[in-house]
Amino acid sequence: MNARVIGTALRMQLAESRRQPAHLLILVTSPLFAVMFLSIAKHSSSDVAIVNAIFAPALISLWFLSLDLGGATINRERWQQTLNQLIGTPARLSAVVFGRVLAVVLLAGLTFVEAYLMARFIFGVHVRIPHPWLLSGTVVVTLFAMAGTATALAGLFVLSRQVLLFQNAMTYPFYILGAVLVPVALLPVWLQPFTRVFFLSWASELVRGSLRPEAVSLWPWRMVAIAGLGAAALIAGVVMTERVVDRLRRTGEAAYS
Amino acid sequence: MTSYAVQTRGLRRVYTPRRTEPRVSLDGIDLEIEVGEVHGLLGPNGAGKTTLVKILSTVLLPTEGSAAILGRDVVRDRNEVRRLVGCVFGGERGLYTRVSTRRNMLFWASLYGLPRREARTRSEELIERVGLAERADEPVENLSRGMMQRVHLARGLIGDPKVILLDEPTTGLDPVAALDFQQLIREMVADGRSVLLTTHDLDEAEAMCGRVSMIDHGKLLMTAAVRDIGARLASADRVDFRTEDVSVVEKVRSHPEVTEVSPLDVPGTYRAQPASQQGVGEVIRLLLDAGVVSVSTTPPSLEEVYLHVIGDRGMAL
Numbered sequence: 001m002n003a004r005v006i007g008t009a010l011r012m013q014l015a016e017s018r019r020q021p022a023h024l025l026i027l028v029t030s031p032l033f034a035v036m037f038l039s040i041a042k043h044s045s046s047d048v049a050i051v052n053a054i055f056a057p058a059l060i061s062l063w064f065l066s067l068d069l070g071g072a073t074i075n076r077e078r079w080q081q082t083l084n085q086l087i088g089t090p091a092r093l094s095a096v097v098f099g100r101v102l103a104v105v106l107l108a109g110l111t112f113v114e115a116y117l118m119a120r121f122i123f124g125v126h127v128r129i130p131h132p133w134l135l136s137g138t139v140v141v142t143l144f145a146m147a148g149t150a151t152a153l154a155g156l157f158v159l160s161r162q163v164l165l166f167q168n169a170m171t172y173p174f175y176i177l178g179a180v181l182v183p184v185a186l187l188p189v190w191l192q193p194f195t196r197v198f199f200l201s202w203a204s205e206l207v208r209g210s211l212r213p214e215a216v217s218l219w220p221w222r223m224v225a226i227a228g229l230g231a232a233a234l235i236a237g238v239v240m241t242e243r244v245v246d247r248l249r250r251t252g253e254a255a256y257s
Numbered sequence: 258m259t260s261y262a263v264q265t266r267g268l269r270r271v272y273t274p275r276r277t278e279p280r281v282s283l284d285g286i287d288l289e290i291e292v293g294e295v296h297g298l299l300g301p302n303g304a305g306k307t308t309l310v311k312i313l314s315t316v317l318l319p320t321e322g323s324a325a326i327l328g329r330d331v332v333r334d335r336n337e338v339r340r341l342v343g344c345v346f347g348g349e350r351g352l353y354t355r356v357s358t359r360r361n362m363l364f365w366a367s368l369y370g371l372p373r374r375e376a377r378t379r380s381e382e383l384i385e386r387v388g389l390a391e392r393a394d395e396p397v398e399n400l401s402r403g404m405m406q407r408v409h410l411a412r413g414l415i416g417d418p419k420v421i422l423l424d425e426p427t428t429g430l431d432p433v434a435a436l437d438f439q440q441l442i443r444e445m446v447a448d449g450r451s452v453l454l455t456t457h458d459l460d461e462a463e464a465m466c467g468r469v470s471m472i473d474h475g476k477l478l479m480t481a482a483v484r485d486i487g488a489r490l491a492s493a494d495r496v497d498f499r500t501e502d503v504s505v506v507e508k509v510r511s512h513p514e515v516t517e518v519s520p521l522d523v524p525g526t527y528r529a530q531p532a533s534q535q536g537v538g539e540v541i542r543l544l545l546d547a548g549v550v551s552v553s554t555t556p557p558s559l560e561e562v563y564l565h566v567i568g569d570r571g572m573a574l
Contacts, residue, residue, distance in 0.1 A: 008367035012353065012360065019355040019396060081350040088314045089416070090339045091368040249318045252272055252311075 001095040001238070009099025010106075017107060026065045030111040033057035034118040042123060051211045052181070054119045054127060059180045059204060061111040062146055067167050070101040070150030074158040074244060087245055094151070094241040098234070101150040105143050112139060127211065134219055135210035141223055142203040145230025149199065152233040155240025179204040199229035260328040262420050262451030263290040263313060267322035270308050270475075282308040284475035285322065290453060290468075292327070295446055297466035297483075298455040299563060305475040306455040310424045313453070314344045326420050340369070343418030345409045347428040354398035358389055358408050361397060362415060369416035383411040387441060403434025410441055421445060423454045427461060439465055459560045471563065493534040498544050499526045499551035508547065514539055526551075 017023040037053035074097060077083040086093055119125040129135055153170075157163045175181050176191075178200030184192055195201035202225045209216040216222075247253070268286040273279045283305045290296040298306050311317035312324055315335040324331045326338045344351075353361050359380060366376035384393045387407035392400065397408055406426060413421060423442070427435040435458075442465060446452055456462055462469050463483055470480040500506065509529050510518045514536025518529045531537045537554060544552050 002370075004367055004373075008364055012356065012364045015356045015360050016353065080353070081346075082353065084311065084314075084316045085344060085351045085365075086368070087316045088339060088342070088344060089365070089368040090336050090370055096368070249316060252317055253274070 001092060001098060005091045005095040006099035006102065009096040010103040013100040013103035014107075017103070023069060023104075024107065026061050026068075026108060027110060027114065030057050030061040031114050031118050033060060034115045035122070038119055038123045038125070042125070048208075050119070050125055051127065051208055054115045054125075055112070055204075055207050055211075056180050058111040058115040059178065059200065059207075060175060062105070062108045062142075063174060063178065063180070063200065064171065065108040066101070066105055066146050066150035067153060067170055070104045070147070071153035071157045071167060072163065073097050073100045073104075073150075073154040074241065075154075075163060078158070083248070087248060092238075092242070093245050094238040097154050097237070097241050098147065098151050101154060102147045105147045105150065108146075109139065109143050128213075129211060130213045131210040131216060134216060135207065137223060138203060138206045138210060138226070141226045141230070142199070142207075145199040145203065145226050145233070148230040148232075148234030148237060151237030152240060153237075155237050155244060158244050159240075174198070174200070177201065183208065196225075197229070199226045199233070202226045202229070260292070261289045261325070262292045262294065263288065263296070263324070263326060263453055264328075265289075265309075265322065265324040268309070268312065268319050268324050269321040270305075270312060270317065271320045281475050283312075283319075286472070286475075286477050288470060288477060288480070290451060292451050293446070293449060294468065295442070295452040295454060295466045297462035297469035298453060298472060299457075299459065299462055299469055300455075300472040301457075304473045306472060307424055308475075309472075310344065310422045310453070310455060313420075314342050314422055315339055340416060341419050343413035343416060343421045345413035345421060345423045345426050347406070347409070347425045352397050352405065352408060352412065355396055357394045358384060358397055358400075358411070359393045361408065361412060365412050365415045371415070379415060379417070380411075383414055386444075387411045401434075403430055403437060406430060406434065406438055407441065410438070410445075414445065419450055421450055421452045423452060423456075425455055425457065427456070427458060435461065459563055493531050493537050494554040494556050496529045496531065496537060496540045496544070497521065497526065497553050497555060498529070498549050499523075500544075500547075500549045501525050502547070505544070505547045505549060509540060509543060512536075512540060512543060 034054065034057040037056055038050070041049040041053035074083070074093075077086060086096055116127065119127060157166060160166065176187070177195050177198045179187070179195055180200060184195050184201055184205060187195065202222050206216070206219065206222050206226070209219065265286050265288045268283055268288075269281070270283040271279050271281050286305075286309065298309065300306050308317065312319050312331060313326060315331050315338050318332060326341050329337045329341065331338050353364070362380035362384060363376055366380055371379060384390055387410055389404060389407055389411070392404065397405060400408065409426065427438055430438060439461065442452060442454075454462065454465060466483055468480060468482050471478045498509075506518060506527055509515055509527070514531045514533060516530050516532050518527055520527055529540050531540050541552055541554070
């Protein structure tokens with residue numbers, strides 16, 4: 001994938017999102033989620049619950065926006081009839097898709113900042129961050145993994161006309177699988193192995209770990225797990241996107257149905 | 258070996274949608290467009306024009322046969338072909354309307370692999386050339402239809418293509434904007450580019466094209482130079498004349514070579530259609546002998562040839 005094409009697509013997505021406030025609606029709804037979670041957490045007076053309450057809304061927003069906006073990237077090109085022109089250029093469609101998705105994920109990343117500011121200034125919760133570098137690194141790797149996963153979803157969704165069904169089905173179950181609301185250790189034992197193939201569970205655990213004073217065990221490997229799963233998803237996304245292109249050239253249609 | 262701007266050989270495209278019968282969109286098209294030529298592709302809706310443009314721009318594969326742009330095969334050499342071809346569509350298709358013309362141009366320049374500085378320079382040149390410099394930072398959706406069409410043209414030229422495919426580029430434009438757009442195309446051709454223009458507008462084809470091809474139901478029905486197109490009709494030139502004397506009109510009507518006499522828009526003017534070119538001379542002599550001084554001949558128009566070749570399909574598919 002050409003880095004310049006990715007950068008150009010990223011800038012195009014940011015420019016379009018600036019002109020379409022609906023794209024940024026999540027930045028308004030995310031603090032409302034944070035209010036709900038923080039209210040419950042403050043009532044319980046549990047430090048763990050408060051940490052969860054700050055970062056769960058951010059991770060939820062990140063997943064939701066990636067699913068909603070990132071996942072629909074190729075379909076949006078179809079609707080505005082730019083897909084044929086994109087395919088008719090020497091650039092790879094997957095580079096354009098990844099660039100656009102990356103922009104969406106970066107925008108969604110602002111919800112981490114929002115959640116922290118809500119806790120600090122609305123609820124007066126001062127969260128100490130014992131491992132700031134680990135937290136920063138985890139957020140960066142998580143954003144990359146999210147972009148890779150959303151690229152795969154964009155390729156997957158374009159093959160179906162039931163996009164909304166997929167998008168709706170992939171919210172709450174994935175918050176559980178991603179250990180966003182409940183730590184993996186508290187999930188049913190039979191479910192725990194499934195969480196390990198989903199990068200968000202590693203990310204959630206590492207974010208929580210970076211906010212506790214004790215040393216975080218095996219953090220480099222856990223970081224590699226997030227990056228690896230994200231990279232695998234990105235490769236799958238590139239393959240699927242190029243298959244969409246092949247299918248479109250062969251049949252004249254992008255979707256199977 | 259001559260390298261044509263566009264060359265197709267037995268080009269066939271069959272769509273096979275699920276649960277419905279296969280549909281032949283192109284059926285053995287043989288077409289050659291010379292370098293530097295403006296070639297019109299005429300045909301009703303569903304004739305196969307857009308399918309041909311899609312194949313030539315590499316976004317659709319042919320089912321059989323071959324197509325080449327400047328000697329490069331659209332399947333085998335698709336990356337080379339993509340650098341040689343620029344596509345221009347009509348309406349809002351293919352533009353990011355929420356962002357500015359400048360943003361659109363830089364985006365497409367990057368996709369065509371132009372280095373950053375060249376992308377900026379070329380974008381500015383093209384924006385200037387299509388007369389949008391003052392509105393280059395406005396969202397495209399704020400522009401008029403004619404201006405949007407100019408953005409399309411600038412976008413289609415960003416990769417410096419040698420062959421431009423224009424797919425109904427003036428659909429929905431008012432006459433002034435359409436003329437303006439046609440002038441821009443002439444300038445592009447003067448730069449040495451070749452153009453394939455698909456259109457419903459026969460006046461536009463007549464004004465712009467050196468040769469035209471007519472296509473229907475996926476078959477190429479004819480290709481001819483616009484100036485010779487009248488010869489494709491069996492009928493001869495028409496004789497237009499002006500007279501206030503109704504008996505002269507009746508004399509012309511009763512001439513054995515004349516198949517039809519019809520009044521024209523201007524009162525006192527008529528058009529006679531002789532059956533042969535010899536009849537044209539006889540009708541002119543008859544009119545001059547009757548003291549009619551306003552007489553002229555015109556060849557059959559492209560519209561007449563189109564209706565003759567394509568037939569009156571109306572809404573039928």
